[in-house]
Amino acid sequence: MTRVNELLHQWLLKSASDKGIAWLEQKQAQIASSAAARVFFTAFSAVPRYLGKENLQLTSEDLEAAQAVLPGWFPGHWSVDQAGRILLLLALPSDDTQQYVRSLDQVFTTADMGELVVLYQSLPLLPHPELHRQRAAEGIRSNMSNVFSAIALRNPYPAKYLDDIAWNQMVLKALFVGSPLHLIWGLDSRANPELARMLADYAHERWAAKRPVSPELWRPVGRFADTAIIADLEKMLADGDTTSQAAAALACAESPLPEAQALLSRYPDLHSSIQRGDLSWSSLS
Template sequence: MSNVKKLIYYWLSQSVSSTALAWLEQKQTEIAEGAPERIFFTAFSAVPRYLGKENLQLTSQDLSKAEDLVPGWFPGDWTVDQAGRTFLLLALPHDRSENYVRSLDKVFSSADMRELVALYQSLPLLPHPELHSQRAAEGIRSNMVNVFNAIALHNPYPADYLDNIAWNQMVLKALFVGSPMHLIYGLDRRANPELARMLVNYAHERWAAKRPVSPELWRPVGKFADSEIIADLAKVFADGDMIEKQAAALACAESSLPAAQELLSLYPQLLSAIQKGELTWSNFNRNRLPVCK
């Protein structure tokens, strides 16, 4: 049993009955030993009936172990049925990648919303991760916010395997549907000039419609600022509330352009807070961020 499976099994042993755990063990053994596909599909569908749908009760130590095994893996909001389904997915034989992917395609194509959430959350844990990028891109296009969030938030798979086109679409959609950008793993690492321009254009559309712009929009923008973007940041400083001004200041601080530094120098309190490490994107006051829809 892999370390990831062992950890999931341990969590489940702390959360479900011995009868439920025995059923799950039996099914994963049958699946691992090459049982007919229908055994897997039937068990995958039946997991909530046997295990329930309660939240996993994970400690900070549990979450640290998850991060150690798979950087970026955060199962803090997983339920027992999601964990159980992931456990069964990890039991599927995967020596022949084409057969493995074919089986995954079948379960994705027939899954309901709750099953899709479990499937997309499991992507960073599955064998042959390089073969699942198209599947992840489909999750990004989902009209179901829960399904979109399963791939976009607290999930390291997109940052590690999506190309820039799919990645940029995901970040922009997160803004569009009101998902918190700070929960997108790898947001800073995967920032790129095309994304910065897309986000600024989106901000212009929001302003033209007299609608608010999430301060988090500026996080991937600052390091790619040009004269036009600096003018936009000046507008945020002039018209925004304190949270928006903080975001504009952080964006300016990441720019190497003299004009950005000159703009930031006009707000010495914010500049001082950044220089002292009191204001960073990591400690940005997310609890006060407005939901912009």
């Protein structure tokens, strides 16, 4: 956590006023010294007033430093007030685990939407991250799109701590609300057979309703494709638009089944593009 604090503080020095930084450091010290709870809550709400709401001015080197500290941490879209609030969260004493969790519970209970976004962004950075699984699951169920995005997108917490049931629900909901799957950290490493089945079923529901299917849907499917899914991929290769055909080809390329490889061989241009590295999920996204 020390390195996280250092980075956040460095970034704020480039984007916030000296007066705002002095106020924040004072509140951090008071909170770390077990000041009354009202000191934290008052300061947490007041951060935008003292620091502002401008975006953090991060360089590519800053983003690389974040990745070095915690793979999957991507603060490139964070604002000054969000960074300041996370520094206050990190100042909360955490040696008494039960008291710490109770304090966090109170913050979540009283937070407005903007504060909830910060809280969910902060989960992978907080002490005792394994204790926050239920909170992450609540964020996934949220009807507030900003809150859902804060936990589901550009956040390494779900991939590391959620079980397959919660993870699969998150990926499926991301598709349902139109979120880009490539922004889900760990999407490839957490792919699993049950998720592949759920996504294929969802694709059939969309097709039955004559609604489009995101090509990204097939990204976690290829390695676990069965005969029925390969038939779906064959349909897309034959009748889909260019992007859907590319997605189907990529899914086939990742399948260990001979039927998938035979299907892909019927589309030599796509097959060659994949082999050369010109076509990948990253380029498709």
